[in-house]
Amino acid sequence: MVRIRNLHFGYSRKRPLFQNLDLTLERGHIYGLLGKNGAGKSTLLKNIVGLAFPQAGTCEVLGQPAAKRLPAVLADLFFLPEEVHVPTVTAAKFVAHTAGFYPKFDHDALAHYLSEFEVPAEAVLTSLSYGQQKKFMIAFALAANTSLLVMDEPTNGLDIPSKAQFRKLLASSLTDERCLIISTHQVRDLESLIDTVLVVHDRRIVLNADLGELAERLTFATVAEPDGLDLYTEESLRGAQVIRPNRNGVPGRVDLELLFNALVGQAPALTQYLANNQPTHEPAL
Numbered sequence: 655m656v657r658i659r660n661l662h663f664g665y666s667r668k669r670p671l672f673q674n675l676d677l678t679l680e681r682g683h684i685y686g687l688l689g690k691n692g693a694g695k696s697t698l699l700k701n702i703v704g705l706a707f708p709q710a711g712t713c714e715v716l717g718q719p720a721a722k723r724l725p726a727v728l729a730d731l732f733f734l735p736e737e738v739h740v741p742t743v744t745a746a747k748f749v750a751h752t753a754g755f756y757p758k759f760d761h762d763a764l765a766h767y768l769s770e771f772e773v774p775a776e777a778v779l780t781s782l783s784y785g786q787q788k789k790f791m792i793a794f795a796l797a798a799n800t801s802l803l804v805m806d807e808p809t810n811g812l813d814i815p816s817k818a819q820f821r822k823l824l825a826s827s828l829t830d831e832r833c834l835i836i837s838t839h840q841v842r843d844l845e846s847l848i849d850t851v852l853v854v855h856d857r858r859i860v861l862n863a864d865l866g867e868l869a870e871r872l873t874f875a876t877v878a879e880p881d882g883l884d885l886y887t888e889e890s891l892r893g894a895q896v897i898r899p900n901r902n903g904v905p906g907r908v909d910l911e912l913l914f915n916a917l918v919g920q921a922p923a924l925t926q927y928l929a930n931n932q933p934t935h936e937p938a939l
């Protein structure tokens with residue numbers, strides 16, 4: 655679905671944002687893209703959807719260079735940016751004018767998503783609150799039914815019940831044919847939703863791993879005393895939060911926040927452990 659090889663990109667030549675970045679994304683998955691502020695999450699998504707062009711290397715989507723923005727590819731991908739801008743027309747008019755660009759657009763699904771999100775379908779879009787506008791665009795994006803759906807910070811601006819609705823609708827819209835990529839800072843919004851976690855850091859992808867496999871290989875715990883064999887330790891008010899090898903193989907909950915802190919901080923033992931025990935999707939570490 656997405657195949658990036660040796661990507662080099664920077665807004666200025668002096669400060670490269672990505673160097674030798676490799677990434678492969680497959681159908682049938684919901685990917686969560688994490689990274690610190692300024693790490694390049696939005697820029698990576700823009701390269702994928704053909705809004706930013708590689709300076710070297712390749713970025714292919716649906717078998718074509720994303721930068722070519724071929725009509726057949728654009729009809730099968732949808733990009734929802736972090737800031738949505740809607741025109742001063744009713745939802746019905748917006749759909750009448752734009753749904754035609756997406757051959758697999760599902761009007762019944764749109765009606766269902768709008769009703770679940772409690773967005774009034776007859777309203778002029780600019781008269782809606784920002785959260786309602788965002789929910790309208792999320793509903794439209796899901797209903798477009800494209801093979802690739804890329805969402806940049808989709809839960810920003812959503813209230814707490816809407817975030818739960820968002821997770822439910824997104825999970826129900828995943829099929830074996832679709833690939834969903836979501837970037838976020840709100841790690842907890844993603845925890846129960848994504849199946850694969852991507853971390854961009856230091857100009858490359860430092861993790862591309864199946865959450866189920868991580869749960870089988872790692873244990874996340876809060877303990878009174880860390881032991882010397884822990885892969886990562888972080889002091890907290892409740893005690894030491896640790897990441898350990900999962901010694902009994904029984905999968906537990908993956909603490910994405912702790913894992914993220916470890917990967918963007920100094921956790922050579924964890925990095926080494928993940929690199930040596932290969933079954934993650936890519937040899938990214």
Ligand SMILES: Nc1ncnc2c1ncn2[C@@H]1O[C@H](COP(=O)(O)OP(=O)(O)OP(=O)(O)O)[C@@H](O)[C@H]1O
Pocket residue numbers: 665671689690691692693694695696697698839
């Ligand atoms: N159009 C642009 N022109 C020049 N620099 C840019 C442009 N867009 C982004 N940048 C810079 O590129 C870097 C990465 O930005 P990007 O928005 O991709 O990061 P991000 O990981 O999505 O950040 P955040 O978590 O804060 O949203 C930042 O240093 C940013 O200032």
